Amino acid sequence: MSSAAPSPEVFRTRPGNRRRYTPDAQAEVDRLTAAGEESGWLSPLAYNLTISHSHRFVWYRVAKVATRTIRHHCETHGVSMDVDHAMRVRYPLTAFADYYTFAFVRDPLDRFVSAWHDKVVDHNYYDFDPATHERMQVVEEFARWTAAQDLSAVPGTDQHLTLQSRMIDLNRVDFVGRLETFDRDFAEVCERIGAPAVPTAPRNQTAPGGRDRRVSDELRELVAHMYRRDYQMFGYEVPA
Incomplete structure (x- = not known):
């Protein structure tokens, strides 16, 4: 060989x-x-x-x-x-x-909320049963579900939730x-x-800046814990 x-x-x-x-x-x-x-x-x-x-x-x-x-x-x-x-x-x-x-x-909190809107609120990407999907319309519920996963596992964790790092x-x-x-x-x-640097409108309507900053303390804490490594590696301010 x-x-x-x-x-x-x-x-x-x-x-x-x-x-x-x-x-x-x-x-x-x-x-x-x-x-x-x-x-x-x-x-x-x-x-x-x-x-x-x-x-x-x-x-x-x-x-x-x-x-x-x-x-x-x-x-x-x-x-x-x-x-x-x-x-x-x-x-x-x-x-x-x-x-x-x-x-x-991207700011980990923005990214998480964007994933929730796209994959849970607008779609049932994770194939939740009807009762669970209804419960997951509350972002904190989805965050609790996500927190139970190993977000560093690739493959194993959905790419929309995996640690960016x-x-x-x-x-x-x-x-x-x-x-x-x-x-x-x-x-x-x-x-x-060597490509033209022509400004392009975002193809995804939630990017950039699609998240309402008024989020609960629980969501901030959950995201800060789940994505601690991303905050550390990329220098984003931990939500407080």
Whole structure:
């Protein structure tokens, strides 16, 4: 078995299924996995990735943080998404060592309330039974349910609730932008990858700034506890 580093261009997702690697890409992952963990070929953890070979970037996608807006911008301005919407995949570290890596994060309380509105109030994304779904219309109830989960587990926890710090390879990311300063930060990313820095209206109506700041003390405490690592890593002010 060859131990040569793979070409980054091998890694693509399927035209008919943008969440899965092509057979050739999956075979390469399998080859690297078989080489053993000690080889260090693959990232130790899995991430949700979008990769462009034409513009040489790796985007660590964080759900509920302008993902539709960024993807729409890429589609509109001819930026290839060769790995389009890969879910929970490991990637070869050496192959992408010279690719620009970025991610966007958001105030954890804003993100949690946005997820609740979208996935519980507007939809029954978590397939709750009718009585439970009715109870979950109260955001504190949903927060209590969420608090019982391991939010660092990937796979295992829904991507809309997972710790943002777990969805980014923090040892290798070049730039972490914020939703709160999206226009400025995304313009910096566009300049770096060679894409037009054209302001784009958010594709998700809850972003940015979609949360009413008048929230209960219980919700603040629950979110502060659940997302303590995100507050620490990204410097957001813990809700008080």
